[in-house]
Amino acid sequence: MVTGKGGTGKTTVAAAFALALAEEGRRTLLVEVEGRQGIAQLFETEQLPYEERRIAVGPGGGEVYALAMDPEQALYDYLQMFYKLGSAGRVLRRVGAVDFATTIAPGLRDVLLTGKACEAVRRRTRSGEFRYDAVIMDAPPTGRITRFLGVNDEVAGLARVGPVHNQAQAVMRVIKSPETAVHLVTLLEEMPVQETADGIGELRRAGLPVGSVLVNMVSTARSGLLPPDFDPARYTAGAGRTALAKAFATAGLGGARRGGKADRLVEPLLREALEHTARVATEAERRAEVADFGLDTKEFEMLTEGVDLAGLYTLAERLREQGVPR
Amino acid sequence: MTLKQPPVLEMDPLIDDPETRIVVCCGSGGVGKTTSAAALGVRAAERGRKVVVLTIDPARRLAQSMGLTELDNTPRRVAGIDESLGGELHAMMLDMKRTFDEIVEAHADPERARAILDNPFYQSLSAGFAGTQEYMAMEKLGQLRGQEVWDLIVVDTPPSRSALDFLDAPNRLGSFLDGRLIRVLSAPARAGGRAGMRFVNLGMSGLSAVTGVLGKVLGTGLLKDVQTFAGAMDSMFGGFRQRAEATYRLLQAPGTAFVVVAAPERDALREAAYFVERLAADRMPLAGLVLNRVHGSGADGLGAERALAAAELLQEPADTSRAPADSGASGTEPDPPRTGGPAGKDGPTRTADTTRTADQERTADQERTADTTRTDPAVVEADAAGLLRLHAERMRVIARERRARDRFTALHPQVPVAEVPALPGDVHDLTGLREVGECLADQSPADPPPSDRSSSAAPTRPPTR
Structure with a gap:
């Protein structure tokens, strides 16, 4: 059943x-x-x-x-x-x-x-x-x-x-x-x-x-997509932000200057990362609750x-x- | 990408319209039906209407957020609602058995009512087997509407296995209680079979064949309970079918609006399409489709393929493809701690490093608090690649959701759609419900390009290239 x-x-x-x-x-x-x-x-x-x-x-x-x-x-x-x-x-x-x-x-x-x-x-x-x-x-x-x-x-x-x-x-x-x-x-x-x-x-x-x-x-299977010690706080402002925009520019995604195509990726991509890490964190909490049931548990990605x-x-x-x- | 967009479901005009008296939220299980109903209730109340939300089986914390701590059949006023525009929000959870009992008590003399309420067959029927929940929800809706106390009634439908149950229930139960079978069953309890003949026109042998079969299948004990029940119900439920039909007509009336709720997934939208077709067949007024938990991206101009290609480009130095050329200098880079310095880096990054001096002075304060790896190009590039891979996943999900939605829209291009973005975490308080309501009403394209905002706020700086 x-x-x-x-x-x-x-x-x-x-x-x-x-x-x-x-x-x-x-x-x-x-x-x-x-x-x-x-x-x-x-x-x-x-x-x-x-x-x-x-x-x-x-x-x-x-x-x-x-x-x-x-x-x-x-x-x-x-x-x-x-x-x-x-x-x-x-x-x-x-x-x-x-x-x-x-x-x-x-x-x-x-x-x-x-x-x-x-x-x-x-x-x-x-x-x-x-x-x-x-x-x-x-x-x-x-x-x-x-x-x-x-x-x-x-x-x-x-x-x-x-x-x-x-x-x-x-x-x-x-x-x-x-x-x-x-x-x-x-x-x-x-x-x-x-x-x-x-x-x-x-x-x-x-x-x-x-x-x-x-x-x-x-x-959570997707958490492997981000480096394990990824910290979005590094990139929210200042030099970190600039460096990230430059990395995007290096990858051919447009200009790294303020308002350039690569720079405009920084905010939305960081937001996606934050949503993802939040989701992974709540999944971990829920997983702990599921473990408390004390039942055999299988996971599907x-x-x-x-x-x-x-x-x-x-x-x-x-x-x-x-x-x-x- | 450029597929024809469906018309937008304008929620505020719908719930503000004094002509709108009933909103029915329907859809398959697990798509956020109850949340949508509650959010619409909160929004309508705060926009000045006197609203009651009838929920069937809300999640515990959602129920608590509306002050519903127990199953009881009376609407309770929800605290914490902004009533400055003269609106109110009341909420109630349907107690199926109680609703059924109330009907019996209201329509039978006390002695007969007791006989019915004590009947084991009735107790099972009213405790909620297939169909009764739907029927009682519609019965309660009819009652609430009849009270003429509410500007707007928002109904959350039971998590039916299919739309059919929900729309058919009133007629089915009505026709049973008012129909031929119950007369056959109740016949022996009344006039020894002759009454049954009158109604059923089966002839004596046909009638006894039916009761014979039923007796054989059910066992005579149960058959007797059923017959007693039917006999007791028969007199008082002459008008039962009428009630069911009145409720059905109420649903068809112009003051009713059906909102089909779905998640942007193939199965849920298939059910939604079925609902839309069924509602049309029954001439029920459909307002539109609410699509919950839709993923979006502020960078949807960057597709999955390109994002992945860019991520690969950034990760190249760490890959074996590049290692031999760099004479082992980058061999340490794939290590998780990522201690790699700029040694293995290519030209553009290093140039960028040197031109950053001016910026670094300007943001010296922020810099001081940071660790040294912060602007380490290897770390930044690995992080950038990670962000791009994550974005590629997001874009794939978005593409899948769009395909599912487009499929629905292709079948039903006339159905207005309102999309609610995927919110992080569950909704379990009034703030969350308000936020959902806000999203429901605001259907302007999500995430305006952030460039305008950020460029005006940021200090002007020379191009870095």
């Missing part, structure tokens, strides 16, 4: 995760539950149907399958699988029950989504091996994850007996087993780190297994060009270098 605050790159990290695991020669299933087709866009394929489909191959012969979840289809699956009620779906649809079940009913939608994922986890091939070595879910955001995963407990409480009760309990057993881990994606920014801390607390209180913290879009397919493989490689969490 991969969760994270909105905008932290949850889907990207989940995809890199699936890829990193597949590179070890295994078969992974990447499940999307939010209906955004983010996986298809990341892997640069056409829209994914409600069907497990191979979307990438790792170097070691591993495979990544993807499934874009559709609650309505999952409901029909569910009715068919557990109650052999293929045609009843139509009747339910006619009275609006399907719409109800997949959009409004207390947690039914989440029950269907987690149920389907657990089914994939437990599925075996004819030879008795697990169909997938790992199932990675691009789960709802941190603010909703505990409720999402805990929904089966709630439903088991609501439906005190009967098939829903049993199914909900079975799903909960998988989710709470040591084979499941909830990984949290964060940025080295105040709000995402705060939300991650809250999320970890909530998951623990609900007895759900917390995995690793995956820190995305770290810009910010990709200047944004995440494309090549970037995705880069992130998967970074994850492999740091050791893929189990």
Whole structure:
């Protein structure tokens, strides 16, 4: 399970995760539950149907399958699988029950989504091996994850007996087993780190297994661009400023005189450096807070060009270098 | 570079206009929606309007900055706002369950209300599963608007998985509570099925098929809870759908302005484009797009490629390419402490050193406090190269953000855009919100060339070359 605050790159990290695991020669299933087709866009394929489909191959012969979840289809699956009620779906649809079940009913939608994922986890091939070595879910955001995963407990409480009760309990057993881990994606920014801390607390209180913290879009990697003892104060005025303007002029960037092209670079470039060092400093503070969680932590650098397919493989490689969490 | 610029989203005229009564901020998660909503609220209040900001789930410190310490459903006046123009800012956090409970209490007699509030099915529904949050936000918006107390209501929408949930929620929940299913469900609780037949027109066998299926799937215990709930709700929620539709119409009214918020990234802008299309399809009035955390540069005339080339030129003496020619003198230069003197330096720098004497006298005071490495050409050039590399990175980020924005603009050239520059650090106080509001309103091209300012302030000096 991969969760994270909105905008932290949850889907990207989940995809890199699936890829990193597949590179070890295994078969992974990447499940999307939010209906955004983010996986298809990341892997640069056409829209994914409600069907497990191979979307990438790792170097070691591993495979990544993807499934874009559709609650309505999952409901029909569910009715068919557990109650052999293929045609009843139509009747339910006619009275609006399907719409109800997949959009409004207390947690039914989440029950269907987690149920389907657990089914994939437990599925075996004819030879008795697990169909997938790992199932990675691009789960709802941190603010909703505990409720999402805990929904089966709630439903088991609501439906005190009967098939829903049993199914909900079975799903909960998988989710709470040591084979499941909830990984949290964060940025080295105040709000995402705060939300991650809250999320970890909530998951623990609900007895759900917390995995690793995956820190995305770290810009500290760029700190190597400036000399380690760089001090902007040297250049803000006087001779330092002049010398810097001259250095720019030496590099062919225009005149170093006051108001010359090279001189005009001094202020904006120093401002950029100040912003950068400030950012590196706050990242260091946030990193310390993340370290205080006491959890396994991985970092991914910010990709200047944004995440494309090549970037995705880069992130998967970074994850492999740091050791893929189990 | 010379791609057609989108029209500018003029924020002040929008929030100043007394006709503007509702501003809805929507967008995908993590793009600064709540911050934008709060900043607009602060700005509108300080420009003289009586504003209430309805937030759904603000970051803790942002909430504290507006004096919101707990979830409660009443707007509270925000302290620290400049009210000299007659404006006020109030803020509230939505308590979903409380809003739902209030509706029940307002529309049912106490006994029936209790029956509903105690129903386990209701408790789960109201505690916030998919859809309810959106619905309750719209319900609260309708209430606030109905009070006629506020000049302007700024709404921060829930971090929905998609725009669809947000716009569809009122109708969906409305049609459920007012619809056929609930009548089927509540039928046994009322007239033993005959009422259900009347509404649903399924015939007796169809009806029992539905309840049969539901019973089998849900288990009879849960089905009974649902049926009791539906029965209790049925009488009082006859007008539920009407309320939902009224809110929907309110959103379409001319006094409403939707502001789509995004970050200058591909994914966020893709969602934003989707929002724009969806709002148009539902004939919702779109004011424009707010693009948060846009990077800029005061030196954007210097592109990434050229900056990198210049950095390489400056670093050459420290590189192996030049070392053999200098007979090892520069061999020590790559060391981190950078003790290298002018020995390995080339002509122009040394000439510059000698011509600086006049300047050095003028700034002797500042010089005295500095260490000796300050004007060491090797250090300066390494620093200059570092600055240029950093700038090249910045320019790449800017180029990527522009591509993302241009893509959006190409699809929706008519949508006005307001850009907010990336501010260092998070916004978590009124000063920060004011600053964001300032940036939102001031859409003049950022960073005027500093040359005019600095040349007039600086002492005149002879050209150094």
